[in-house]
Amino acid sequence: MAEERILDTYRSVWNGFYSWETEYSSEVIASLATDTPAQDASSAEDSCFSQDIDILSFRHLKRPISGIPLSPPRVLPVVQAHSRYQACAPSNQNVMAKRSNYNPFVTPLFIPFADEPRFQSKYFLEEFLQDSDYTDPKLRWQSLPDPDFEIIQLQTLFNLRKLGYTVSQIDAEMVLPQAEMPDTDADGLLWACEQRHVSSPCPPALRVTIVRDLLEWPGMLRNTGDDVHVTEKWDVISRVDSMLRQFCPLLGCIQSACPSHVHDRKLNRNIRPMLNNDSLRQGAKKSCNNMCFTLESDDYIEVAPRELMTKDVISLIKLLPDELPCHLAGLCRLSCRDVFAYRSELFSSMIFSGPIRSDIPSHDPGPPDKSWFRDCRPVNPWMEFTAGKVCDHEGPCHKPTRGECHCYIRCTCVWRRTGFKNPPCQASNGEKRSKCECQAAFRECDPEMCPCYSRKLCTGIKGYCCANVSLQQGRIKPLDVAAAQYGLGAFTAQYIKKGGFIGEYVGEIYYNYGHTSRAYLNRYTGLNYLFDLNRSQALDALTVGNETRYLNHDEQCNVTASAWLVNDEHRIAYYATKSVAKNKELFLDYGERYWAEGSFEDYLAEREERKISEEGQERILGQDDGEFTYGSDTAEGT
Numbered sequence: 001m002a003e004e005r006i007l008d009t010y011r012s013v014w015n016g017f018y019s020w021e022t023e024y025s026s027e028v029i030a031s032l033a034t035d036t037p038a039q040d041a042s043s044a045e046d047s048c049f050s051q052d053i054d055i056l057s058f059r060h061l062k063r064p065i066s067g068i069p070l071s072p073p074r075v076l077p078v079v080q081a082h083s084r085y086q087a088c089a090p091s092n093q094n095v096m097a098k099r100s101n102y103n104p105f106v107t108p109l110f111i112p113f114a115d116e117p118r119f120q121s122k123y124f125l126e127e128f129l130q131d132s133d134y135t136d137p138k139l140r141w142q143s144l145p146d147p148d149f150e151i152i153q154l155q156t157l158f159n160l161r162k163l164g165y166t167v168s169q170i171d172a173e174m175v176l177p178q179a180e181m182p183d184t185d186a187d188g189l190l191w192a193c194e195q196r197h198v199s200s201p202c203p204p205a206l207r208v209t210i211v212r213d214l215l216e217w218p219g220m221l222r223n224t225g226d227d228v229h230v231t232e233k234w235d236v237i238s239r240v241d242s243m244l245r246q247f248c249p250l251l252g253c254i255q256s257a258c259p260s261h262v263h264d265r266k267l268n269r270n271i272r273p274m275l276n277n278d279s280l281r282q283g284a285k286k287s288c289n290n291m292c293f294t295l296e297s298d299d300y301i302e303v304a305p306r307e308l309m310t311k312d313v314i315s316l317i318k319l320l321p322d323e324l325p326c327h328l329a330g331l332c333r334l335s336c337r338d339v340f341a342y343r344s345e346l347f348s349s350m351i352f353s354g355p356i357r358s359d360i361p362s363h364d365p366g367p368p369d370k371s372w373f374r375d376c377r378p379v380n381p382w383m384e385f386t387a388g389k390v391c392d393h394e395g396p397c398h399k400p401t402r403g404e405c406h407c408y409i410r411c412t413c414v415w416r417r418t419g420f421k422n423p424p425c426q427a428s429n430g431e432k433r434s435k436c437e438c439q440a441a442f443r444e445c446d447p448e449m450c451p452c453y454s455r456k457l458c459t460g461i462k463g464y465c466c467a468n469v470s471l472q473q474g475r476i477k478p479l480d481v482a483a484a485q486y487g488l489g490a491f492t493a494q495y496i497k498k499g500g501f502i503g504e505y506v507g508e509i510y511y512n513y514g515h516t517s518r519a520y521l522n523r524y525t526g527l528n529y530l531f532d533l534n535r536s537q538a539l540d541a542l543t544v545g546n547e548t549r550y551l552n553h554d555e556q557c558n559v560t561a562s563a564w565l566v567n568d569e570h571r572i573a574y575y576a577t578k579s580v581a582k583n584k585e586l587f588l589d590y591g592e593r594y595w596a597e598g599s600f601e602d603y604l605a606e607r608e609e610r611k612i613s614e615e616g617q618e619r620i621l622g623q624d625d626g627e628f629t630y631g632s633d634t635a636e637g638t
């Protein structure tokens with residue numbers, strides 16, 4: 001019954017929305033019509049549009065030229081076509097490739113070179129076919145949602161809310177897109193609503209008011225002030241979880257909205273309260289008002305009204321179980337007594353057996369004990385670093401074995417949080433060292449912590465600045481891009497001294513580049529912008545990059561590249577190996593591996609071979625009804 005009602009509402013909004021279409025279309029067509037007499041049948045036969053002509057004829061759309069003196073035709077010089085080049089979006093920092101281990105579901109925008117017979121689209125599309133259920137890859141525009149549908153669905157939602165349906169009821173009938181975004185990752189209607197609202201986290205329900213003006217159309221019902229109730233599943237923890245993905249968890253990262261540190265962290269939903277009720281009361285220095293929870297004993301804890309105990313309130317208390325109820329009261333829009341009552345109820349089984357305040361370890365970890373360091377692990381565990389071991393040293397993180405440990409930049413242990421005792425580029429015993437420890441470990445100093453930087457650079461005294469922050473400071477040299485011997489090349493726009501920092505090679509960060517559509521494009525165009533960053537990652541400047549992507553190869557090069565560890569991220573810096581005058585082309589030695597690849601035709605043959613052998617393997621596995629065991633041939637013979 002509910003389903004029918006929802007469908008009816010949906011249908012009537014749909015019809016209402018499109019009712020203008022027939023009338024509007026006829027008006028447009030009528031406005032294009034002229035009084036031009038229909039052609040006679042004999043001349044109409046010659047025309048491609050002969051069938052249409054006796055119904056309507058259209059105005060001549062060109063502007064009338066009578067009266068305008070026409071200049072004699074000019075012969076234009078023959079212009080040489082520019083040789084083929086790959087355009088790229090400018091960027092001054094690395095960005096995570098859209099298609100990566102963390103986001104494999106990317107559709108192709110378009111098929112480049114699709115009209116060139118040598119470019120076999122099937123190889124380009126192969127990567128997108130690899131996803132299960134993905135037998136027919138669509139181009140991006142083919143799967144974009146129609147904004148008209150969205151408006152119709154939102155209007156249907158309003159109308160159904162007016163009829164008294166709850167969001168859960170609407171959701172349950174599965175007529176409109178579902179609201180359960182956090183779990184499903186699907187783009188639900190209510191999720192869409194939520195993106196356009198100003199939310200007030202106030203009980204008694206999660207009240208959400210849609211403020212975006214919907215497109216006005218004759219059949220629309222205005223928002224009558226009826227608030228939409230967002231599904232109860234979408235609580236504070238889920239919201240924070242979803243936002244966490246967008247924020248870089250690295251304390252040392254200095255990029256706002258950092259695009260390169262992806263992570264999959266989730267809030268811990270099972271935080272155990274450490275304080276019992278007495279400890280909590282003791283923690284409050286004074287009562288917040290004369291009704292404060294601190295003035296109540298356990299015997300008189302009132303049971304708070306159930307309807308106020310929303311998912312949001314529960315998740316806030318669970319997230320911050322030892323926060324003073326007086327502090328949470330504002331966030332929950334409840335009295336601190338109610339928050340306290342809920343807390344007591346939520347944690348009734350554990351709270352009264354919890355330690356009292358004096359049992360709780362203070363935030364000062366005291367003298368270092370090895371157990372503190374066991375928790376010392378890289379923030380991005382999937383990142384493999386080539387530059388040395390990670391955190392297997394004996395000492396605390398702020399006293400690394402010289403030149404070996406890189407963990408304190410990447411470490412989540414207690415010491416990391418409390419800050420460095422010794423800034424990384426100062427010897428732990430205070431000795432002066434000829435070379436900064438960071439540099440010895442191929443790591444850039446952190447400008448905020450490096451003592452040589454912060455103390456001396458600001459004075460502006462020559463010779464005192466820390467040279468080990470060039471990537472972070474981005475003190476790049478201007479380069480010109482112009483036609484060169486091998487396509488485009490990079491030229492100096494000013495003199496660069498020997499050893500000078502030129503710029504950073506930036507691009508999209510790829511894991512497992514392998515046989516991707518990108519790899520196929522590289523081979524087809526003969527233009528390869530791939531740079532190995534470390535053992536597991538590569539930078540590709542094919543579609544995102546800066547001027548450094550235009551450096552061509554020469555064994556007699558004037559530029560060298562080094563990989564640096566900067567705030568937990570490997571980055572590539574270019575330096576001049578000799579002084580380079582203005583307007584000279586810059587060259588890098590790409591290395592032997594770069595040139596080891598065969599021709600495009602070899603590559604196709606290799607791919608074809610690989611495919612045949614993979615298909616053969618699948619057939620063998622399929623024939624055995626899944627009971628394939630290694631060595632089965634020999635077992636038969638014996």
Ligand SMILES: C[S@@+](CC[C@H](N)C(=O)[O-])C[C@H]1O[C@@H](n2cnc3c(N)ncnc32)[C@H](O)[C@@H]1O
Nearest residue numbers: 486487488526527528529549550551552553554
């Ligand atoms: C990183 S790009 C350099 C910029 C490129 N010339 C352009 O026009 O965009 C590398 C590509 O440049 C070309 N290239 C660079 N140095 C070369 C050389 N010494 N010999 C032949 N081709 C070269 C190759 O096509 C190579 O894949």
